[in-house]
Amino acid sequence: MTAVAAEATAxxxxxxxxxxxxAYHADKTSLSSSGARKLLPPSCPxxxxxEQDNPQPDSKTFDYGNAAHKLVLGNGPDLEVVPGPRWDTSKAKGHIxxxxxxxxxxLKQHELDMVKAMAAAIRQHPLAAALLDPAYGAPEQSGFWIDGPTGIRRRVRFDWLPSVQSGRLIIPDYKTTTDASNDAMQKDIDKYGYNQQADWYEEGARSLGLGDESAELLLIAQEKKAPYLVNVIGIEFGSRVIAGAKNRRAIETFAECTRTGHWPGYADDEPNYLALPGYAENRDKELYL
Known part of the structure; x- marks a missing residue:
């Protein structure tokens, strides 16, 4: 499909x-938050x-997350149990x-039981249950808008949006994890770029006329092992400022690569000169210099 045809069907x-x-993920003419993070180091265009041209195969990690999203948010693919303890038989493989x-x-039966227990734990958490109350919101809503400085299409898929758009907009985003403690989630914010996601979603909400400068994304992080603890997390202001600058760099990179058709790797025309990691340089300076 040509770029013009893709634009017409977007x-x-x-x-x-x-x-x-x-349909949301099929639109290759627009840039998402996860795509923006993939454009920047340690990744590259x-x-x-x-990855845009070669969709990733299904994996158990994605299955667990998508299954939990289905039962917690109330929207998503059907969950079906494959009976029996073994999935390596020809019958089981065909069923899968x-x-x-x-x-x-x-899913195996114990896996379905796990995600059902996770959904029940969410409903028992006062803040998470209020943020995801089906009486006052709806899941899986998508938005598309034009970035002013570059003219590219941007997109966002909200896990959940409140149905009453008045007052301050709170955007819940559900994450499953092995460790939802503050220390672990602080590292995950850096590792997975959740601060960039927060900035992207908040800007998307404003651009779509859903909220003002007070719009805020809150992470609802839940552990995948009993007792399926929940932690509702906001992103500190300074981290979102940094995220905004990183997102802007990614948007400009996407615009330039789209314009030129060139998607560079790590080094195309000259070597990258690297120093030792900071900890190693400090160690060796002390020992040998």
Whole structure:
């Protein structure tokens, strides 16, 4: 498909309340928050482009997360149990393939029990339950808008949006993790760029007319082992300022690569000169210099 044809079939600008996850991710003309993070170090535009053109295969990690999203948020692929303790038999493999072909998620019984228990734990958490109350919001809504400085299309898929758009907009985003403690999540904010996601979603909400400068994303992090603890986390202001600068760099990179058709890797025309890691340089200076 040509760039012009892709642009013509891309979702319209604005908020979509019923766009499928597949249709959202099929739009290669726009840049998402996860895509923006893939454009920047330690990744690079070449990796971004390859992953866009070569969708990643299903994995158990994604299955758990998507299954939990289904039961916690109330929207997503069907969850189907594959009976029996072994999945390496020809019968089990055929069943799993059929489920995936239908767009479902295959699970063992104990895995389905786990995500059901996670959803129940969310409903018992006062703040998380209030933020995800189905009486006052809806899941999986997509937005598309034009970036003013570059003119590129940007996109966002909100886990959840409140149905009453008055007052301060709070945007819950659900994450499953092995450790939802403050220390672990602080590291994950850096590792996975959750501060960039917060800045992106907040800007997206403003651009779509859903909120003002007070709009805020809150992470609802939940552990995947009993007792399935929940931690509701906001991103500190300074971290979001840094995130805004990183997102702007990614947007400009995407615009330039799209314009030129060149998606560079680590070093295309000259070597990268590297120093020792800071800790190693300090250690060796003390020992040998």
């Amino acid at each position: 979702p319209a600008l604005g908020l979509h309340t019923d766009l499928s996850n597949e 070449a990796k971004f482009r390859w 393939a059929e489920i995936r072909e239908r767009g479902g998620i295959p």
